[in-house]
Amino acid sequence: MAAPKNQAAPVERDSPLVKNGLLPAVDYWISAVQSLVESSGAKAPQMEATSKAQQELERIEKQIGELEKAAGENQAARKQLQDMHERVGSLRRQITSQLGPWQKVELARHPQRPYMMDYVDRLFTDFSEIHGDRGFSDDQAIICGMARFRGHECLLVGTQKGRDNKEKFRRNFGSPHPEGYRKALRAMKLAEKFDRPIITFVDVVGAYPGLGAEERGQAEAIAHNLREMARLNVPVVAIITGEGGSGGALAIAVADRVLMMENSIYSVISPEGCASIMWRDASKKEVAAAALKITAEDNVALGTAEDIIKEPAGGAHTDYDEAAAFVGEAIAKHLGELMQMPKEQMLEERYKKFREMAKYFEQV
Numbered sequence: 207m208a209a210p211k212n213q214a215a216p217v218e219r220d221s222p223l224v225k226n227g228l229l230p231a232v233d234y235w236i237s238a239v240q241s242l243v244e245s246s247g248a249k250a251p252q253m254e255a256t257s258k259a260q261q262e263l264e265r266i267e268k269q270i271g272e273l274e275k276a277a278g279e280n281q282a283a284r285k286q287l288q289d290m291h292e293r294v295g296s297l298r299r300q301i302t303s304q305l306g307p308w309q310k311v312e313l314a315r316h317p318q319r320p321y322m323m324d325y326v327d328r329l330f331t332d333f334s335e336i337h338g339d340r341g342f343s344d345d346q347a348i349i350c351g352m353a354r355f356r357g358h359e360c361l362l363v364g365t366q367k368g369r370d371n372k373e374k375f376r377r378n379f380g381s382p383h384p385e386g387y388r389k390a391l392r393a394m395k396l397a398e399k400f401d402r403p404i405i406t407f408v409d410v411v412g413a414y415p416g417l418g419a420e421e422r423g424q425a426e427a428i429a430h431n432l433r434e435m436a437r438l439n440v441p442v443v444a445i446i447t448g449e450g451g452s453g454g455a456l457a458i459a460v461a462d463r464v465l466m467m468e469n470s471i472y473s474v475i476s477p478e479g480c481a482s483i484m485w486r487d488a489s490k491k492e493v494a495a496a497a498l499k500i501t502a503e504d505n506v507a508l509g510t511a512e513d514i515i516k517e518p519a520g521g522a523h524t525d526y527d528e529a530a531a532f533v534g535e536a537i538a539k540h541l542g543e544l545m546q547m548p549k550e551q552m553l554e555e556r557y558k559k560f561r562e563m564a565k566y567f568e569q570v
Contacts, residue, residue: 468514
C-alpha cells in the first residue's frame, strides 16, 4: 500500500519504538484507514465503511497515547507521533464531511458524547443546583441551577443522560417526567424574577412516555412550558448538544437563539419512529433521517435554529475541552447580543421567529 502524501519522516532506527515495530504498525493502520475513507468517499459515503473507519481511528488514537508515554524524551519519536495525531485529525474531519443524516444520528447518540455537566464543569463557576418541582418530586433527568458565565450570573437548565448503568437508571436515561419540566419552569421563573439569562442544554430522545408520566400530565407540563418560555422576560439561549427529540426537547428549547452542535440532530420524531409510522418498517430509518431534515445544516436552513457550533475533528466526544471551548464562544456571542438588546425588541423578535416557523406560503 502506498504511503500517504503527508506521511512523517522516519524516526531513528535505534529507537525502541521502531525496534519493536510499533511506530511502523501504527503508521500502517493510519494508511489503511485513509485508503478506506478515500474509497468509501469516491462515490458516496457508505455507512458501514465510515463507521468502521471511525472505530479504527479511535483505537489508533488510544495506541498513539500509549506510545507517547513510551517515547519518553525521544524527540524524533514524539514528533512522528504528533504527525500521526494530525493525520488522524485530518481523517476525522474528512469522515465528518462525508457523513449522511443517519450517520449524524449515530454520532449524536455516541455514548461518550459530552453531556450537560461536562460543559458546566468546563464553562461555568459557582454552580448551585435547584431541586424539585414543589409538587411531586425531583426528576434527575433534568438539572437546573444558578451559575456564573464569564462573570455574568445565569440559570442553567438541561437534560442529563447517565454514564454507567446506576446513573442511567437514576436519571431515567435522560428522558424527563412531567415533574422535571415543572422543575425547569420553576427555575426559569426564578431566573426571570432576578433578571438572569437562561441557558439550556438539550440532549433527549423525548419525554418519558410511561403510564405514570401520562397520569401526572406529561403533555400538559410540556405545553405549559412552551407557553411560559415564549413569555419569559429574559434572554434564553438553547444548545442542542446531541439529540433534540420531539416535545421533550422543545419544552426547554423555546429560546431566542437555538444553537446546534455540528453533529447534533433536532426533529419532531426519531428516524426509527418515523419509519415505523410511514412504512411500518423501522429498518427504513436511513430514508426517514434524510426526509426529516434533522441535521444542524437542515435546521438552520429551515429557520428552526440560528447557528451551528463547530466540533472537534471526529465529534465532540474526541475532545471535551475543545468542544466546551467552541460552545463557550457561541454562548458568549449570542448571549452578549441578546443582553444588549432592549427587552421589548427581544420579545418581539422571539414572537416573530416562532410565528414564521413552518411558513411555506406568502400572501400576495
